[in-house]
Amino acid sequence: MRLSAEQVRQFDENGYLFVPDLLTPQQLEALKQMVDAVLDGTIVPEPGKGLDDFELQYEPAVIGSAVIPRRDQIRVAFHLCHSHPFFWDHATRPEIVDVVESLLGEHVKLYTDQMFVKPAHHGSEVPFHQDHAYWTQVEPYRMISCWVALDDATVENGCVRMLPGTHKQLLPHREFAGNQRYGLLEEDVDASREIAVEIKAGSAMFHHSLTVHRSFPNHSDQGRRGLVTIYMPADTTFVKPWSFKYGFQTIR
Numbered sequence: 001m002r003l004s005a006e007q008v009r010q011f012d013e014n015g016y017l018f019v020p021d022l023l024t025p026q027q028l029e030a031l032k033q034m035v036d037a038v039l040d041g042t043i044v045p046e047p048g049k050g051l052d053d054f055e056l057q058y059e060p061a062v063i064g065s066a067v068i069p070r071r072d073q074i075r076v077a078f079h080l081c082h083s084h085p086f087f088w089d090h091a092t093r094p095e096i097v098d099v100v101e102s103l104l105g106e107h108v109k110l111y112t113d114q115m116f117v118k119p120a121h122h123g124s125e126v127p128f129h130q131d132h133a134y135w136t137q138v139e140p141y142r143m144i145s146c147w148v149a150l151d152d153a154t155v156e157n158g159c160v161r162m163l164p165g166t167h168k169q170l171l172p173h174r175e176f177a178g179n180q181r182y183g184l185l186e187e188d189v190d191a192s193r194e195i196a197v198e199i200k201a202g203s204a205m206f207h208h209s210l211t212v213h214r215s216f217p218n219h220s221d222q223g224r225r226g227l228v229t230i231y232m233p234a235d236t237t238f239v240k241p242w243s244f245k246y247g248f249q250t251i252r
């Protein structure tokens with residue numbers, strides 16, 4: 001779906017855009033089944049990738065627990081689209097890339113994906129950050145993430161929270177201890193402007209790589225998974241070396 005001029009204007013103003021019903025119920029169901037299989041370890045990456053398992057980050061408070069299922073111990077799964085063709089097909093879906101093209105122009109490269117799992121009861125927070133603080137190898141500072149909800153994302157289970165209009169400049173980030181080693185503190189931003197973006201499963205939010213956002217821990221009974229695919233304009237300049245092992249392929 002190409003965006004309307006009004007949707008592009010909203011994105012330019014806020015630095016993010018909600019897109020309802022991006023996936024059909026059938027597409028969502030197929031995606032959830034594959035994600036469950038990744039989390040349960042019942043599928044493995046495509047042969048030839050040199051990987052025994054997907055690239056996973058675990059929740060430190062529960063890693064290795066004998067009583068909590070593996071799927072509820074995982075915090076983030078990285079680079080699924082580079083490890084299994086099903087997720088490549090998701091990252092290059094016309095429904096998503098059409099929206100990205102409306103925002104970035106007609107030549108688009110795929111960077112990667114990250115699945116933020118946030119399991120029920122012990123999903124941990126993601127502190128305030130701008131994605132581009134991790135990607136300063138590329139200029140201009142303008143990449144796009146598509147965050148697709150696999151479960152209903154609510155205030156209770158830790159939906160993503162955006163600071164509208166913060167996509168105009170890169171803020172100095174700090175080194176943190178813990179999972180997310182680099183981010184912003186509350187005092188670095190105007191947190192009073194924060195919007196909790198609740199998203200129904202199958203719907204999506206697209207955000208600019210400079211828009212400040214975070215998510216809270218999940219203390220609820222409902223898991224909250226979001227699959228994020230990340231794109232850059234194909235004419236991006238690499239101002240510093242970025243030896244990303246999967247490379248950056250032009251997908252449109």
Ligand SMILES: O=C(O)CCC(=O)C(=O)O
Binds near residue numbers: 131226
């Ligand atoms: O899903 C989350 O909780 C965080 C998402 C995020 O930080 C991102 O999409 O860049």
